[in-house]
Amino acid sequence: MAKEGTEIAEETEQMIDQKEPDNPVSAAVDPKEMRAVVLTGFGGLNKLKVTKKPMPEPQRGEVKIRVKACGLNFLDLMVRQGNIDNPPKTPLVPGFECSGIVESVGENTKGFEIGDRVMAFVNYNAWAEVVCTPLDFVYKIPDDMTFSEAAAFSMNFVTAYMMLFEVANLREGMSVLVHSAGGAVGLAVAQLCSTVPNVTVFGTASPFKHEAIKHSVTHVFDRNIDYVPEVKKISPDGVDIVLDCLCGENTGKSLTLLKPMGTYILYGSSNMVTGETKSFFSFAKSWWQVEKVNPIKLYEENKVIAGFSLLNLLFKQGGCNQVKTAVQKLLSLYDQKKIKPVVDSLWALEEVKEAMQRIHDRGNIGKLILDVEKSPTPLSTKEDILKNID
Amino acid sequence: MAKEGTEIAEETEQMIDQKEPDNPVSAAVDPKEMRAVVLTGFGGLNKLKVTKKPMPEPQRGEVKIRVKACGLNFLDLMVRQGNIDNPPKTPLVPGFECSGIVESVGENTKGFEIGDRVMAFVNYNAWAEVVCTPLDFVYKIPDDMTFSEAAAFSMNFVTAYMMLFEVANLREGMSVLVHSAGGAVGLAVAQLCSTVPNVTVFGTASPFKHEAIKHSVTHVFDRNIDYVPEVKKISPDGVDIVLDCLCGENTGKSLTLLKPMGTYILYGSSNMVTGETKSFFSFAKSWWQVEKVNPIKLYEENKVIAGFSLLNLLFKQGGCNQVKTAVQKLLSLYDQKKIKPVVDSLWALEEVKEAMQRIHDRGNIGKLILDVEKSPTPLSTKEDILKNID
Numbered sequence: 001m002a003k004e005g006t007e008i009a010e011e012t013e014q015m016i017d018q019k020e021p022d023n024p025v026s027a028a029v030d031p032k033e034m035r036a037v038v039l040t041g042f043g044g045l046n047k048l049k050v051t052k053k054p055m056p057e058p059q060r061g062e063v064k065i066r067v068k069a070c071g072l073n074f075l076d077l078m079v080r081q082g083n084i085d086n087p088p089k090t091p092l093v094p095g096f097e098c099s100g101i102v103e104s105v106g107e108n109t110k111g112f113e114i115g116d117r118v119m120a121f122v123n124y125n126a127w128a129e130v131v132c133t134p135l136d137f138v139y140k141i142p143d144d145m146t147f148s149e150a151a152a153f154s155m156n157f158v159t160a161y162m163m164l165f166e167v168a169n170l171r172e173g174m175s176v177l178v179h180s181a182g183g184a185v186g187l188a189v190a191q192l193c194s195t196v197p198n199v200t201v202f203g204t205a206s207p208f209k210h211e212a213i214k215h216s217v218t219h220v221f222d223r224n225i226d227y228v229p230e231v232k233k234i235s236p237d238g239v240d241i242v243l244d245c246l247c248g249e250n251t252g253k254s255l256t257l258l259k260p261m262g263t264y265i266l267y268g269s270s271n272m273v274t275g276e277t278k279s280f281f282s283f284a285k286s287w288w289q290v291e292k293v294n295p296i297k298l299y300e301e302n303k304v305i306a307g308f309s310l311l312n313l314l315f316k317q318g319g320c321n322q323v324k325t326a327v328q329k330l331l332s333l334y335d336q337k338k339i340k341p342v343v344d345s346l347w348a349l350e351e352v353k354e355a356m357q358r359i360h361d362r363g364n365i366g367k368l369i370l371d372v373e374k375s376p377t378p379l380s381t382k383e384d385i386l387k388n389i390d
Numbered sequence: 391m392a393k394e395g396t397e398i399a400e401e402t403e404q405m406i407d408q409k410e411p412d413n414p415v416s417a418a419v420d421p422k423e424m425r426a427v428v429l430t431g432f433g434g435l436n437k438l439k440v441t442k443k444p445m446p447e448p449q450r451g452e453v454k455i456r457v458k459a460c461g462l463n464f465l466d467l468m469v470r471q472g473n474i475d476n477p478p479k480t481p482l483v484p485g486f487e488c489s490g491i492v493e494s495v496g497e498n499t500k501g502f503e504i505g506d507r508v509m510a511f512v513n514y515n516a517w518a519e520v521v522c523t524p525l526d527f528v529y530k531i532p533d534d535m536t537f538s539e540a541a542a543f544s545m546n547f548v549t550a551y552m553m554l555f556e557v558a559n560l561r562e563g564m565s566v567l568v569h570s571a572g573g574a575v576g577l578a579v580a581q582l583c584s585t586v587p588n589v590t591v592f593g594t595a596s597p598f599k600h601e602a603i604k605h606s607v608t609h610v611f612d613r614n615i616d617y618v619p620e621v622k623k624i625s626p627d628g629v630d631i632v633l634d635c636l637c638g639e640n641t642g643k644s645l646t647l648l649k650p651m652g653t654y655i656l657y658g659s660s661n662m663v664t665g666e667t668k669s670f671f672s673f674a675k676s677w678w679q680v681e682k683v684n685p686i687k688l689y690e691e692n693k694v695i696a697g698f699s700l701l702n703l704l705f706k707q708g709g710c711n712q713v714k715t716a717v718q719k720l721l722s723l724y725d726q727k728k729i730k731p732v733v734d735s736l737w738a739l740e741e742v743k744e745a746m747q748r749i750h751d752r753g754n755i756g757k758l759i760l761d762v763e764k765s766p767t768p769l770s771t772k773e774d775i776l777k778n779i780d
Contacts, residue, residue, distance in 0.1 A: 299697030
């Protein structure tokens with residue numbers, strides 16, 4: 001991994017658009033341009049570069065945000081590979097969430113003012129210095145929330161919250177199984193579970209993360225072993241809620257683990273990602289490989305099966321009001337100090353490849369953040385950091 | 391229907407066990423015997439008769455109930471036809487719920503005393519003068535609840551409650567589609583929906599029931615037309631919750647009608663019953679005919695699909711505590727006069743065939759009750775009644 005990382009780092013030195021030879025952060029600012037990460041085509045890490053783009057301006061109902069931090073999610077890898085349903089055309093600026101300061105507002109944007117500290121969802125285009133997005137997707141953040149925390153907040157906590165409390169109806173005394181328990185959604189799930197009395201959390205994670213997450217996850221298992229017998233040893237009846245971001249064979253295994261009246265929720269398909277570029281037909285293949293469910297079986301077994309995609313809810317299905325309600329409830333929990341986003345690491349825009357590699361290798365504990373104002377770490381320092389990580 | 395009904399009535403005159411030629415209700419009582427409805431084999435109405443059976447006595451943890459009233463459900467028709475998964479051996483006494491008075495108790499039945507007015511679930515054997523069942527399935531009833539109401543209460547209201555509030559998480563402003571809106575579950579669903587502000591209920595029912603249910607169901611459609619375009623005319627986005635007791639092609643239609651974050655619950659399969667006796671392989675056929683659901687589709691569409699079988703939860707899956715909690719909440723709603731079971735009609739044990747025919751023909755509005763102390767209606771009166779029904 002260190003070797004691979006070093007290679008990426010060397011490449012990163014080259015990836016800054018050649019039209020802008022200076023250090024991009026200290027460069028003189030042209031008000032009609034901004035820096036952004038651009039995906040030039042679907043594929044490997046080499047499809048990503050940082051370049052100048054025309055400055056966007058807010059349309060009616062939109063706010064313009066001077067971005068401070070962006071969230072990096074596993075889904076961004078799948079987008080890079082084109083491993084999603086109906087991928088958009090490239091080139092594109094990836095990224096679905098960010099935080100920053102409102103720089104200007106379009107018409108009809110009541111409730112927002114220049115200078116507001118906000119976090120926002122964006123339908124692509126988040127990984128840039130400036131973003132415009134409809135106010136339906138923008139939320140003011142508390143004074144004591146850092147921009148990194150805010151960029152780590154919206155996608156993962158809203159996903160965790162809506163799955164646990166709106167789809168699955170988590171209540172006192174229940175049990176929850178979550179994969180990638182050390183990832184940002186996993187940690188959000190564990191924190192939200194701790195707001196309900198007497199909830200048992202089962203989690204799978206790479207062994208090196210166990211120490212870091214054991215305070216919030218009741219029982220942690222190695223992600224490389226079969227978790228089904230391990231869970232059954234502790235809870236022979238199974239669990240009430242399974243949150244599955246893996247897909248594939250996990251669907252059938254999870255249904256087996258569900259108690260009567262239990263709920264299985266599929267919210268990702270990271271098992272589809274095996275290498276740096278997608279395998280041909282991998283999206284279609286997973287569609288056919290996943291076990292289809294007969295409603296009569298659900299009737300006989302008293303089980304619930306669901307899917308949750310926050311981005312589809314927001315951008316395809318008009319669910320912004322439902323999401324806004326969830327955000328308000330989450331911000332209230334944040335104010336009560338019951339939840340707090342865990343940031344794994346901060347990366348400059350120019351370091352997006354290393355960041356992506358880290359999430360691909362499941363090296364992170366918590367959220368990876370692109371810090372727009374950060375300068376790329378010099379190569380020598382980076383080698384030290386990578387040595388320490390390994 | 392009148393002709394068929396008359397034929398059944400004549401047959402009923404013969405169906406009382408020939409060993410007991412007197413009017414069964416006024417006959418001298420042998421304390422070692424009781425009357426019960428017996429299903430002699432799977433098939434048509436002619437497989438049902440009323441006969442004497444040995445008096446059951448309570449085992450450890452059981453209470454013995456002098457039955458006053460029994461509930462008749464659509465599921466009892468399916469049992470009669472043998473149209474269920476893993477049917478038990480015949481002869482058997484059908485029936486899953488009753489109300490009555492505790493006559494004696496086994497050991498270890500703390501909390502129950504002789505004379506208690508109760509309602510109970512039974513794993514078969516409810517349609518008899520006396521029933522023994524574990525106290526986990528027995529609930530005391532309020533003083534002002536009649537035995538008929540109690541026998542109409544447990545199965546249908548618990549089913550409606552658990553589907554709406556535990557599987558589907560019904561909240562203010564949501565919409566619900568329920569089929570057989572004039573049946574006992576349908577009416578329970580509508581009453582429970584009215585306990586939540588601003589819930590819209592869509593229902594399907596035979597046209598002659600529309601007048602009777604229009605106060606509790608917001609929009610009623612003829613059960614013989616396609617409800618999908620009718621619902622979409624009123625609510626183009628669809629509905630939040632679909633409760634499906636029909637199965638078959640309704641599963642796919644219902645999923646189409648669901649809003650994002652909506653929940654479809656299959657809780658019965660009355661479409662499997664087409665005639666008096668089951669068609670060969672009809673259970674297996676319906677298993678294959680129902681559309682299987684791909685979890686990835688649920689992920690993309692943000693939808694939830696569930697099944698609910700109260701009897702499996704109670705008798706196969708150890709869910710008696712969950713059910714007890716639901717019963718307590720429902721009895722509290724009854725005390726607050728927010729819900730009240732609707733009884734369609736009372737029938738003597740000897741009239742079980744007419745009662746079954748009535749539910750088969752979907753002639754009922756609310757619950758059919760077998761009233762154990764009722765004498766069969768004389769044939770002449772019955773003809774008048776049947777004429778009036780038509």
